[in-house]
Amino acid sequence: AQSVTQPDIHITVSEGASLELRCNYSYGATPYLFWYVQSPGQGLQLLLKYFSGDTLVQGIKGFEAEFKRSQSSFNLRKPSVHWSDAAEYFCAVGITQGGSEKLVFGKGTKLTVNP
Amino acid sequence: EPEVTQTPSHQVTQMGQEVILRCVPISNHLYFYWYRQILGQKVEFLVSFYNNEISEKSEIFDDQFSVERPDGSNFTLKIRSTKLEDSAMYFCASSPGQPGETQYFGPGTRLLVL
Numbered sequence: 001a002q003s004v005t006q007p008d009i010h011i012t013v014s015e016g017a018s019l020e021l022r023c024n025y026s027y028g029a030t031p032y033l034f035w036y037v038q039s040p041g042q043g044l045q046l047l048l049k050y051f052s053g054d055t056l057v058q059g060i061k062g063f064e065a066e067f068k069r070s071q072s073s074f075n076l077r078k079p080s081v082h083w084s085d086a087a088e089y090f091c092a093v094g095i096t097q098g099g100s101e102k103l104v105f106g107k108g109t110k111l112t113v114n115p
Numbered sequence: 116e117p118e119v120t121q122t123p124s125h126q127v128t129q130m131g132q133e134v135i136l137r138c139v140p141i142s143n144h145l146y147f148y149w150y151r152q153i154l155g156q157k158v159e160f161l162v163s164f165y166n167n168e169i170s171e172k173s174e175i176f177d178d179q180f181s182v183e184r185p186d187g188s189n190f191t192l193k194i195r196s197t198k199l200e201d202s203a204m205y206f207c208a209s210s211p212g213q214p215g216e217t218q219y220f221g222p223g224t225r226l227l228v229l
Contacts (some may be wrong), residue, residue, distance in 0.1 A: 089187075106157060
């Protein structure tokens with residue numbers, strides 16, 4: 001069955017430090033992969049997505065992610081975290097069936113940023 | 116920038132009551148979705164809708180749930196007889212259509228069933 005695993009439930013980093021959030025997926029076909037961010041009380045905002053081509057994708061707010069097929073991973077990175085990055089981050093895989101696509105989400109990683 | 120809107124932002128209802136959650140997708144999008152997020156849990160797919168019919172639905176989407184696009188702009192989720200376990204944040208999303216296209220999410224409706 002298709003699934004997404006985010007092994008870290010909660011991560012705390014200091015402002016200015018680098019960040020890597022892990023994501024592993026299970027899907028038989030070529031995956032479409034997404035990272036969304038959810039601030040408290042807010043909806044889901046797309047940070048970046050992998051569709052095809054270059055395996056290193058750039059997103060908004062200085063985030064990037066690298067698709068590694070051999071490891072079934074799509075880890076999210078940022079070289080220098082800002083206090084405003086504190087939020088919950090969700091990795092998702094797009095499952096195509098019958099012409100439509102549903103997103104299967106991981107359980108999320110909550111990021112706390114210390115001053 | 117176009118965005119998905121949802122109303123109401125919060126709804127409190129009594130168990131057994133019917134609720135209708137409303138969404139206005141982005142105007143030129145063709146696919147519409149409902150997801151839900153029970154407090155502290157992951158976001159779960161409920162249903163996808165295309166060309167005025169359901170494309171796919173999850174096991175959660177039982178006979179108590181229905182979706183409708185009553186006019187050219189609104190997309191609704193109806194829960195016929197709410198249960199306590201329906202308490203969750205419900206997100207509407209829309210996409211232009213092709214697989215891999217971004218799904219744009221609304222801000223959500225927080226439903227509390229008492």
